[in-house]
Amino acid sequence: MSTESDWRFGPVAEEHFEPLLALRIDVMRPHLERVGRFTPERSRRVFRAHFDQPGLRLILVGAEGAGCVAFREGPQFITVDSFYLAARFQNAGLGSRVFRALLAEADALGKPVRLEVLKQSPADRFYLRHGFAPIGEGEHDVMFERPASRGGA
Secondary structure: OOOHHHEEEEEOOHHHHHHHHHHHHHHHHHHHHHOOOOOHHHHHHHHHHHHOOOOEEEEEEOOEEEEEEEEEEOOOOEEEEEEEEOHHHOOOOHHHHHHHHHHHHHHHHOOOEEEEEEOOOOHHHHHHHOOOEEEEEOOOEEEEEEOOOOOOO
């Protein structure tokens, strides 16, 4: 029996697109509907663009796919996007463990981390707890940044 403490990252392949798209829709639909931005076609288009960029990883618990997250290294900062966990893995600490691993990677590279969060999303509290602060805002999203760690914190 797997526990959430034995998670790891795994590679993403084309066969993962449809299950991860379904996960994205499950996680994001209520929030996107709230701001009038949900359509299945738009969700597919946006996720396809993110899926096809380098840096997307599976989150595995044992052999089971628990979700995904993208860690994309740019010249000035790391971008994190497409962070989705299946409902049964939410609110039990797995997301924080995964996120701390990503932040440790960013710290080792000496780069700040940026991400966008849908306005009025409960996810913003998660990112604030992990040292992020808002740095800008668009019509529907807020851009957050966590500075590069100076001491490997």
